[in-house]
Amino acid sequence: MRGANGQDGAVGITQDAIPGGQMLTYEFTVSNEQSGTFWWHAHSAVQRADGLFGGLIVHEPADLARKASTEPINEYLLLLQDYWHRSAVEALEFYMHLGSFGNEPVPDAILVNGLGTFDCSNIVPARPVDCVTRPSGVPALRLDRSKKTIFRIINVGAYAGVSLSMAGSAMQVLALDGGNRVITKAARAAGVLYPGERVSMLIEPFSGEGSGEAFLQLELDTTNFKYPNPTLNPLQRIPVRWHGMTQPRNAVEQPQAYVNIQELKALHEVSNLMPAKADMTFVLYAMTQKLAHLKNVPHGFINNTYWQPQSPPLTSLDRTQYDKQQFVVNIPFIPDAPLWVDIVLNNLDEEGHPFHFHGHDFWVLATHSSSYNWGSFNAFGDAEPPGGPYNLVDPVKKDTVLVPRRGYAVLRLRADNPGIWLLHCHVLWHMASGMAMAFEVS
Numbered sequence: 001m002r003g004a005n006g007q008d009g010a011v012g013i014t015q016d017a018i019p020g021g022q023m024l025t026y027e028f029t030v031s032n033e034q035s036g037t038f039w040w041h042a043h044s045a046v047q048r049a050d051g052l053f054g055g056l057i058v059h060e061p062a063d064l065a066r067k068a069s070t071e072p073i074n075e076y077l078l079l080l081q082d083y084w085h086r087s088a089v090e091a092l093e094f095y096m097h098l099g100s101f102g103n104e105p106v107p108d109a110i111l112v113n114g115l116g117t118f119d120c121s122n123i124v125p126a127r128p129v130d131c132v133t134r135p136s137g138v139p140a141l142r143l144d145r146s147k148k149t150i151f152r153i154i155n156v157g158a159y160a161g162v163s164l165s166m167a168g169s170a171m172q173v174l175a176l177d178g179g180n181r182v183i184t185k186a187a188r189a190a191g192v193l194y195p196g197e198r199v200s201m202l203i204e205p206f207s208g209e210g211s212g213e214a215f216l217q218l219e220l221d222t223t224n225f226k227y228p229n230p231t232l233n234p235l236q237r238i239p240v241r242w243h244g245m246t247q248p249r250n251a252v253e254q255p256q257a258y259v260n261i262q263e264l265k266a267l268h269e270v271s272n273l274m275p276a277k278a279d280m281t282f283v284l285y286a287m288t289q290k291l292a293h294l295k296n297v298p299h300g301f302i303n304n305t306y307w308q309p310q311s312p313p314l315t316s317l318d319r320t321q322y323d324k325q326q327f328v329v330n331i332p333f334i335p336d337a338p339l340w341v342d343i344v345l346n347n348l349d350e351e352g353h354p355f356h357f358h359g360h361d362f363w364v365l366a367t368h369s370s371s372y373n374w375g376s377f378n379a380f381g382d383a384e385p386p387g388g389p390y391n392l393v394d395p396v397k398k399d400t401v402l403v404p405r406r407g408y409a410v411l412r413l414r415a416d417n418p419g420i421w422l423l424h425c426h427v428l429w430h431m432a433s434g435m436a437m438a439f440e441v442s
């Protein structure tokens, strides 16, 4: 979205929602330097959870790609999501009600590319579902063994994180979010991937294994589920059918048990790239709260503001016309020497929030979670960050990051893309109830 703030699609910030029956064409230029796994989705109300999304893969320019590899590659795009047996509007009504006591709706099922498995016997009488058992069983993922296999995985879900493993195969994480390379080893399982995050993985069979039934296993992260949902089976297996050669093209010897996607290091060091100190620092506090003056309906806050989209959108208004739901901070745009900016994003909640920043990638200089206090970092008051010094050597570059419970994440970015850009929690229930703000680079 470089130089294309107006094409960002953020309702309330850069445009009004596209009216029913009408059309809008988004036009923007992707530079030769940018390639990776992206996705498009509705940014109006909670339409995303009802399926208004899709993948958007930007491939490397052919000359660069040829230099990197001559091997034939088969890529598979997997869109993973939690799913509710009711519309997202109803699920949000459940959450934004004093009777929810701040408990987010717990999903009923898991979908991969819009398909999933569900056991009709799991239905509870209180919540009837029109359920038909299909004799043909579960649709399988068909993979070609004769080519290098890459999974591009996107968590397009509304709430839950997802972990993955594949029987008989090792997964090696290659890149995060928009194609940012990381160092990893082959592992038997990888996780947790939170809503908005993407990961590219190389899939290779184990040596000596692989004759048994192959399946891809998905497991929803139930850590934040605040009540039991007997309808949900958080563990789902998708059958995998390998075809092509009978002998694996390559075999991994000793994969490690698990790779933690949240603790990876970048492939390329950035020590020479970024200064020790940022030019500007913002300290933010995100929290869900049930306040009396909001009738105890849970709302997501950043500092003292819960966001609601304004119409007409902010890009068409003077700052004096912003309403009180707009928390918009300014970063001066200096074309010849863009400022380095740190965002210290504190999370005062008992659960993590996966935050996405529009219009910029950022380096994750630190993340921290405390087991005994709020774990906050006030960069203006505290002598040292409680999580230790920033990683200025090999931090990962991302556009979506989990800010851990009772902790913080420090995001370092270069303010080189003018416009008004949203920063928001990618949990749909939190964003829809206000956990969003904007940065105006101008």
Ligand SMILES: [Cu+2]
Pocket (backbone or CB within 6 Å): 352, 353, 354, 425, 426, 427, 430, 431, 435
């Ligand atoms: Cu959240």
